[in-house]
Amino acid sequence: MxxxxxxxxxxxxxxxxxxxxxxxxxxxxxxxxxxxxxxxxxxxxxxxxxxxxxxxxxxxxxxxxxxxxxxxxxxFNLINQLSFRVRDVATLRSVRDHALQTEGVHDMQCATHGNAVSIYFRDPEGNRIEVFLDTPWYCEQPLREVIDLDQPDEAIMARAEAIAKSRPKFQSRATWQAEMARRMGYVKD
Structure with a gap:
């Protein structure tokens, strides 16, 4: 090779x-x-x-x-999903609320992956969109559990953290990113 x-x-x-x-x-x-x-x-x-x-x-x-x-x-749709990062839970809720008011948008789901809090929905032609907020934690994937975005921000983040901590490889996002940077060659041993 x-x-x-x-x-x-x-x-x-x-x-x-x-x-x-x-x-x-x-x-x-x-x-x-x-x-x-x-x-x-x-x-x-x-x-x-x-x-x-x-x-x-x-x-x-x-x-x-x-x-x-x-x-x-x-x-079927050839696109699995288009993903967009937001900075906070308030923005995530705002995108959800705006999307729900848009004709043709359907299949809204709110979930946490432990390492993110996400909404998923379909655009007017059925392509799946994810809008997500990173959490400060890493946990092994795939993981997807329903979450209620109408809860207070602190409750949402506490639930995401509890789910992340329940996974065997739980760690801080910073620790995981440092290991990935090493594995990808950004940081030399």
Whole structure:
């Protein structure tokens, strides 16, 4: 097997954006700009395909590209999920409440993974979206337990911590991140 230089230089390969096909470009653009807070940075045609470029980061021209041409005969979504991080429980609740008021949004679920508190829902074309808040803990995954976002912030975080602590590999997120940095070659032994 040949040497892979991407394994040595952590900055050589950095995830930037994703694109996916949609059925209704206008509806999906409206959803991602009005509900998910993206800004449309560009749009246009590339041959027969219409594209909309969206970003939430002024240093990235686009983080999501919506493209026309999604086949209407698929019986499942090819996208497992799009995930977005928020800074606090209040923002998580706000996104949940706004999404629930949006036509076409469905399948809202609130959960904790111990290492995060999340909401999951489907956009108007059925793609799953996760919006999450990191917790200060690590616990082995997969783990998913229902959580009530209408509880006070302290109760939500206490429940997430208790669930995380119940797992055998529980540790602080900082400890886990330090080990991952070592394993990924960011920190030399």
């Amino acid at each position: 040949t040497h892979n230089p991407l394994l040595q230089d952590q900055g050589a390969l950095v995830f930037s954006h994703m694109g996916f096909y949609v059925e209704d470009l206008a509806r999906m653009t409206q959803f991602y700009t009005q509900v998910m807070g993206f800004t449309q940075t560009d749009h246009g045609d590339l041959g027969p395909v219409q594209l909309v470029f969206l970003s939430r980061d002024p240093t990235e021209h686009h983080q999501v590209v919506l493209a026309t041409g999604r086949p209407d005969n698929l019986n």
